[in-house]
Amino acid sequence: MKPPPFDYHAPTSVREAVEVLAEVGAHGKVLAGGQSLIPLLNMRIAAPAHLVDINRVAGLGEIRTDATGVRVGALVRHAAVERSAAASLAQPLLRQALKLVAHPVIRNRGTIVGSLVHADPAAELPAVLALLGGSVRLASTTGEREVAAADFFTGPMESATRPGELAVSAFFPAWDGGTKFLEVARRHGDYAMAGVAAAVRLDEDLRVTAAKVACVSVGPAPVVVDVTAACGGRPVASVEWGSVVAAVQDRIEPEADIHATADYRRHLTGVLVERAIKAAADV
């Protein structure tokens, strides 16, 4: 099908963009990579009266990396971060997750910040941001605010972005330890039936001193669970996985759909939690 008609705006600066967004309010939608939005338009699931195309906005294409983490501008494509050696060094979980986002051709257009604002509970990047305790910077005519991941994902396909606001960048903090993103999908590149991002830190004797996971497709938003206590300060080889898995399964709320039952998603999440933590510790 074809997209419904809309008024098109193509601002060239953040200032111009937020002015247009303020004017159109709740009737406006931001277009960046369009890899989630345009299918919704083509299928007539969404029909915004105004589309604000930010592809010509200057200053949103930067990847800034330092020891504290990676800041990604709103026009940075998935593929650009996937290819960035500096970004991968500062936060390896980004590349691990991006390899699982749709297909390479989609990643050439799709944007990191767009994925975050889209806030699909089955998507990888919201889980990465939530796991790492990152944040999203939102601009409006009245200034900027930085929203922590814990407050950003408010529900399925819902973020804290208000009408009139433009997400200009996202910050993925570094993690002093190992990470891994694993998921199970019916076909490679499809939405995951279950997925787990893990971040683990070990002491000199290889005992787990910190471990947390973020689960996708098993709740209205990424479900982050700190399993440090459940790991019991033991080395990975002697962790009691049953209690770690139970700690996570207590917190998730999987639902059934055509791809998998709720029980199956719960089972997969348990399997992936153990695998992802072991893999994250194996560095």
Next chain:
Amino acid sequence: MYDITLIVNGVPREARVPARRLLSDCLRHDLGLTGTHVGCEHGVCGACTVLLDGEPVRSCLTFAVTVDGREITTVEGLATGGRLSPVQRAFAECHGLQCGFCTPGFLCTTTAFLRENPAPTDEEVLEGISGNLCRCTGYQNIVKSVHRAAELLAEEPS
């Protein structure tokens, strides 16, 4: 309506389009380049894949107005001087197509893929073409075609 100019296969082409015109429809309906095929129109099948400034993208998930002034390569632009490109020849040689509907997307995807990875492994080929669906071939001959195209490209660097 918006007046846009796209550099299509090296030639500046002008079109007057509504903002909601998909790049795939602009190429086919406004510019008459029907080599780019439209399958699912929501980014799943890959038949509409074209090269935007050399990078493969879904033309059904791109608005023509967004890419005003940019360079587009479609399947019509792969051959040079009446001679099929190495990728096209490999697909013909290895029987990498049957009905041909998905072929323009595979050719564009493969052209860009081999530019970035001139000697891919089997696994890399599968990953590279994973976003393109074919309902005829069972993919075996498409995978062979991609490997053969890599050989042909290595033999005759352009």
